[in-house]
Amino acid sequence: MLLISPTTYIASFLFLTLMGLLYWIILSGMVTTAQEELPAVEFFKGFWIPTFFVVPLLTMRSIAGERSHGTLDTLLTTPTSRGSMVLSKFAGAYLFYLLLWLLTLGFPLLVAKFYPAAAASGQLLEPAPILGSFAFIAVSGVLFISIGIFASSITRSQLVAGMLSFTTLFVVIVGGQQLSSLTPSGAGLSSWISGTIDYLQIFNHLDDFARGIVDTRPLIYYTSLGALLLGMASLAVEAKA
């Protein structure tokens, strides 16, 4: 259903347009003033912009749509297990999400083709930050898409599912950030609270990955939370037939 529905393609179009615009803005910024960071790193720092709308659009109709159509009943009467059903919905949305991000590789490639002089400087297509950032997108994508699938599994309405995943993503991405700025410098917070808050800093994870530091702690954070949400989604599918 994902590849057939027009919502998916609208989401893809918006995503690529937005990211293309962002890349263009970054590059034109580089022309005027010297920047510290490579364009790729700057580009991926804005990963949260499209995530807020692409993830809900890709996942909101996965289970909620089936429920409202009534086709969930026919799915549940087959010998296929709930877990494999939820996993297959997840895999479809996740792979499409990765595909969309892979398509953004086209931006530096296009620039390199049309402005070979700029490409010769080597800053455009620096592989390390691109690979690192993609690794981050792939790992964090597990959590984001699971949030979307879980939100879709607990409701009958696609709209409610979309809203729920948007809000949860907002809390997870931006809320973590705000939590860290809540702690006034100098005030002695106990070490375990500050440790926990540090653990949840998604933007720090991005920085680490972009620099090539593949820490297993964020890896475990994303994948374990994602697995938990998918498990809860299969329970919700069973319970709320």
Add this chain to the structure above:
Amino acid sequence: MHYTRRPAPEPMKSTPSIRVQNLTRRFGAVTAIQNVSFTVDHGEIVGFLGPNGAGKSTTMRILSGILSATSGSAWVGGVSVAQHPHDVKRKIGYMPENNPLPQDMRVVEYLRFRARLKEVPTKQLRSTVEAAMETCDLARTARRKIIGTLSKGFRQRVGIADALLGDPQVIIMDEPTIGLDPHQIQGIRRLIDSLRGRMTVVLSSHILPEIERCCDRVVIINQGRIVAAGDHDTLREEFLPGNRFQVEVEGSDAALQAALRTRGIQVELLEATPEQTQRRSLVLRTEDDRTHGVVLLEALQSAEDCRVHSLARLKPNLEEIFLAATKRSWEETIETPRQSDPSPAQPSSTSV
């Protein structure tokens, strides 16, 4: 008992296809079904009837494993639904009410997808789908049509083809003929008739003439309890005992009654409709099953001033049986022994 991927062993044909015992399901404070028990043998076609909200869909959903029961047990093909839900799902083909189908897939794509979901081995996939489409007459023109563009009758056939995939032992269809025109209903009926003996079919429907024609037995549920189960004759004797006759007479009622009384025939006048001048059409009910038309005819002819124009035996149809059965108060179910009462069922305080 081992929990491997192998399905539970096939029972002998003497095991009932479906056995339900004291099944109860509550949704919070509302009891949808209570102590529902019935049995369906292999190869039978059983009609599952009841007013709206009686609990038909709930029972069917419990049997097909979508819902779980609050208490009670159900076995399909000898396998317990609660303990081996996946094995039971391999034996069942289910078509829900309103036949939900994905609007954007083609018929053959959808059926292949469903066959893969039902664990049909890859080698047999093509032949299974072809066989199901042949049975439902979808193999020629409708194959590559998008489901959203099909008419209602074709969509119902796609739903039935989906239920038939993989040759399940039991097919459960929730209102398969709803919204169809009479030709299409006949087509579906012929299809279901062709399944008799091969698989067990449980249908629920409101179209009583069709149920009467194609089902061997009928189970009637009302307000969550079974009120009747059996074939047409058994139900008729239980709910509408006695014989009914339709007579067209010319003459006075009093003379008629007198003549019948002298012969010792107890009748009850159910209906009197004036036909043409002087003539009336009466529906008489005799309590005694043994009263035949011949006796009645003689009695009527012997009445003075009475001329009989026609006499016919009326066999009550399923609709009348259904209405009589569901008029009962909900406390009286099939379990409680019924006292023989000569008058028809009293209208209960709770209206149906």
